[in-house]
Amino acid sequence: xxxxxxxxxxxxxxxxxxxxxxxxxxxxxxxxxxxxxxxxxxxxxxxxxxxxxxxxxxxxxxxxxxxxxxxxxxxxxxxxxxxxxxxxxxxxxxxxxxxxxxxxxxxxxxxxxxxxxxxxxxxxxxxxxxxxxxxxxxxxxxxxxxxxxxxxxxxxxxxxxxxxxxxxxxxxxx
Ligand code: PRP
Numbered sequence: 750x751x752x753x754x755x756x757x758x759x760x761x762x763x764x765x766x767x768x769x770x771x772x773x774x775x776x777x778x779x780x781x782x783x784x785x786x787x788x789x790x791x792x793x794x795x796x797x798x799x800x801x802x803x804x805x806x807x808x809x810x811x812x813x814x815x816x817x818x819x820x821x822x823x824x825x826x827x828x829x830x831x832x833x834x835x836x837x838x839x840x841x842x843x844x845x846x847x848x849x850x851x852x853x854x855x856x857x858x859x860x861x862x863x864x865x866x867x868x869x870x871x872x873x874x875x876x877x878x879x880x881x882x883x884x885x886x887x888x889x890x891x892x893x894x895x896x897x898x899x900x901x902x903x904x905x906x907x908x909x910x911x912x913x914x915x916x917x918x919x920x921x922x923x
Contacts, residue, residue, distance in 0.1 A: 753908065755919040759894065764876075764904060764918065767893045768796070771874065772803030775844065775891060784808040785841045785868075787834055789815055789859060791913070792848035795905040796876045796893075800846060808844075811836040815855050828858040838863065843871045848905045850875040853887035877901065877918075899923075 759767075775784075786808050788797040801808060814832035843863060850856055856873060863871060876893035900923070902908045903915030912919070 754922040755902070756922060757917055758896070758901060758920045759904075759918040761916040764893075764916070765799070768799045768876075769803050771891050771893060772800055772805075775800075775874065776805040779806045779842065779844075782806060782842050784844050785836055785838055786810050786844045786846055787836075787838075787863070788812045788846045789848075789855065790832065792905045792907070793846050795913070796848050797846045800874070809836060813859065815859065828854050830858070830862070834863075838866050838868045840867065840869050843868045845871070845873050847873070847875045847889075849877040849879065849901070850887070850889050850892075851879045851882050852884040854884060856889070857885050857887050876904070877906075 784804070784806055786797065786801060788794060788810065790812050791814070797810070801810060811834040812832065813830065813834050816829050816831060845856065845859060845863070847856060856875075860871065860873070872890040874891035875889040878889060878892045878895045879898060880895055882898055900908065900921040901918055902912035902921060903918045905913055906918070907913045908921060
């Protein structure tokens with residue numbers, strides 16, 4: 750973890766606390782219903798694993814894979830789906846889980862594509878929201894933390910595929 754200069758942004762205790770709060774809110778909002786939770790790989794895998802273990806309503810899980818970044822820290826602006834979900838979502842209550850909402854291009858693509866399959870409802874849960882970086886008008890329904898611009902790693906987020914494993918979230922000092 751010492752190859753780049755970085756400082757801690759969210760320590761693991763703060764992350765765990767916020768995940769529990771999000772899960773409590775989601776559990777209240779979906780009381781008496783069943784959820785299909787769809788994670789967007791790769792970044793969402795740790796957040797989603799923590800979130801589903803705190804949610805008290807029954808849920809099924811599935812994953813899609815989209816890529817919007819090339820190597821490095823800047824978005825290319827192009828979204829490519831490389832893995833479809835395997836669950837029929839028609840008439841189901843869907844929660845999409847993402848590690849970070851940045852330009853909004855990835856989630857806009859996912860939402861438009863999944864809505865074509867006629868779910869009963871579709872909401873978005875992101876752990877981090879870089880609101881000021883939006884290129885399209887898009888808001889998540891559940892947000893862990895809103896952050897400023899700056900490149901963050903850890904808790905699923907990578908820099909050239911490194912640092913995803915970190916239990917804490919760091920900001921890279923450019
Ligand atoms: C990251 C992140 C989101 C997306 C957000 O994924 O996980 O999916 O970028 O950016 P946007 O709002 O500007 O579209 P990335 O393409 O880096 O792939 P990864 O999840 O495999 O790290």
